[in-house]
Amino acid sequence: DAGVIQSPRHEVTEMGQEVTLRCKPISGHDYLFWYRQTMMRGLELLIYFNNNVPIDDSGMPEDRFSAKMPNASFSTLKIQPSEPRDSAVYFCASSLVGRETQYFGPGTRLLVL
Amino acid sequence: AQSVTQLGSHVSVSEGALVLLRCNYSSSVPPYLFWYVQYPNQGLQLLLKYTSAATLVKGINGFEAEFKKSETSFHLTKPSAHMSDAAEYFCAVSGRELRGSNYKLTFGKGTLLTVNP
16 A cells, blocks of 8 residues: 655745645545644644544634545645745644554645745 | 643663653543654654553564553653664554544654664
């Protein structure tokens, strides 16, 4: 299996621009999670989906962030407009049964100038 | 509510020495517990997990962890450190409920392990 795939791996953008991060979960997994990792706050769960439906988005920092999962094999996390404080590594993870092991992608390193 | 405390943000050991990374958890329900490892510029990789079977859990790369309910701890150990073990290690807890849903992993702040030659 290819594992969780994320793209792009690195993104550099200017403040105010729209950023779209992409994730392909492991085939057959029915949970998908988006995390953000920063030095100050560590790993934070932003949102998670079950069978393509958002279950808990309480970790999404503000309205500038949105996430979608149009089908079982694809999810996006969008930031519009981006700000320098959004600079972080964003991870996508998926799991077959939500309470157990989550498998992480390699992450997208975002730098907003 | 769940929380995880990792004692020591940075641990340094010599090659061949014992590795001990500490993790204490708080959970209102019987927990699942996990240790993940993150190598530089990579994603998180599962080392081992506790899901209420044996309290001593063996993982990859010679690591193991023991679940101690009385101490609410899940410390990670390895008898002999190798240079390739240098990485950041995260302890995480997930609630286990029969009703409702609690599928979220709550991570500790991480412990950076340095291995000196």
